[in-house]
Amino acid sequence: MFRDFGVDEVGLLLKGAQWTVLLSFIAFIGGSIVGLVVAAVRVVGPRSLNALATGYIQAVQGTPLLGQMFLFFFGFSIMGLEVSAWVAVSVSLILFSGAFLGDIWRGCIQAIPQTQWEASSCLGLGFFQQMRYVILPQALRIAIPPTVGFFVQIIKNTSLAAVVGFVELLRAGQMVTAATFKPFTVYLAVALIYFALCYPLSLWSRHLERKLNVAHSH
Amino acid sequence: MSLIRIENVHKSFGDLAVLNGVSLDIEEGEIVTIIGRSGSGKSTLLRCINGLEKVQSGEIWADGVQVNDPATNLRLLRQRLGIVFQSYNLFPHLTVERNITLAPQVVQKRAAADVRQVAVDVLRQVGLESKIDAYPIQLSGGQQQRVAIARSLAMAPKVMLLDEITSALDPELIGDVLKVLEDLARQGMTMVLVTHEMGFARRVSSQVVFMHEGRVWESGPPDRIFTKPETPELATFIQSVL
Incomplete structure (x- = not known):
C-alpha cells in the first residue's frame, strides 16, 4: 500500500533540505578558505606553488563533480580508509568550490588595472598596503556578484551527494517517491524547494551586479 | 650634485632600444620640459627616473640616491619624487x-x-x-x-615628474591644469615634464630637452631651442608642431 504525499512527506523533504543548506555552507566556507589560498598563490605565489594551484584548478574544472565524489567515497575505502558519505561529500564539495572560487577571485584581483599598482607604488605604498587599501577593496566589489552566483551553483551541485547515499533534499525526494510512488508531485516539490533556495540568491546577485555597474569605479 | 643626474642610460624593451645613452642633469628649482616625437623615449626616460622602468646600463641619481641600484629603497625615494600620469590613475x-x-x-x-x-x-x-x-x-x-x-x-615631494598630463584632456580643460603647473613653477617646485604643449614649454621651462631616437638630441634654454634649432631634426620637429 502506497502512502499519500502529505504533510509528513513534505516534512521529510524539508528535513533533507536542511542538510542541503548545511552542506552548501560547509562547501562555501571551506571552499572560500581554499579559494583564498589558491587566489593568493596564483597572484603572488612563487612559480612552483603557482603551477601546483593551476594544476589543481584544471583537475577540478576538467572532471565532473560526480566523479570526484565517487573518487573520494570509493577511492578512500579501497585504500583502506573508511570514509563516511558526509566526509567524502564535504571534502569533494570543498575542493570543487575552492578551485572555482580561487579562479574567480584571481580573475577579480587581476582585473584591477596595472596602473593602480603603479600609482600606489609611486606614492610609496608597500605590497601589503597596496593590497589592503587599493587593490582588494576594488577587487571585492567585482567579486561579489560572481561569488554569490557561484553559491547558487553549489546549492544545486549538493544534489549529487544523493548518489553516494547522503540524504539531502534530492535523496529525500527519492525516498519519498519510493514510498508514495508519486514521482511527478514529489520531484516538483523538490524542484520548488531548490528554486526557493536559489532564486533569492540569483536575484541578489543580479541586484549586486546592477548596483556595481551604476556605481562603477566609485 | 644635481638633484637628478642621468648618465649614459641605455634601456630596451626586448629588441627595441628605447634609450641609447641618455645623459641629463637637472638642478633644484629647474623646470625641464622634454619634447620629441612619440617613440623618442621621453616617457620612458621619465619613468626611469623613479624606477618604474629598469635600465640596462648607465646610472640614474635622484636626490642623492642611485635609483637603479638594486639596494636602493625605492619606496623611500618615491615619497620624494611625485609623479603624475597621463591617465590620472586616481x-x-x-x-x-x-x-x-x-x-x-x-x-x-x-x-x-x-x-x-x-x-x-x-x-x-x-x-x-x-x-x-x-x-x-x-x-x-x-x-x-x-x-x-x-x-x-x-x-x-622635492621633484614632480609629469608624464604628458594634459594629453588625455579636452582642449578646454588643459588651461586649468597648466595654470596649476605655472603656480607650482612660481613657487620654485622642481619639475620634469614630458609634454606636447609647446607654448607652455616655451613660457615656463628653464631647460628644454629635445629627444630623438632615444638620445638627447639637443637641449638648451627655450628661446634658443624654439628659435635657433641647431639640428635639422629639431628644426623639422618644431616646424611640424608649431
Missing part, C-alpha cells in the same frame, strides 16, 4: 580626500587630523577645495588630473 573607490590622504597617512604615518588639513591645502592649490568629498568619477578629466597633482603634492 583610486576610483576612494573620495578625493582619501585619494590624497592615503599615502601621507599609511606611508608617512601622519595623524588623521593632520592629513585632512594637508588635503584641504593641496586642493586649494589646485583650485578644487569644493570637491574634497567627491569621487573621481564625478569629476571632469581636468579636475581628476588636478586631484592627481594634489595627491602628489601632499607627499611634499
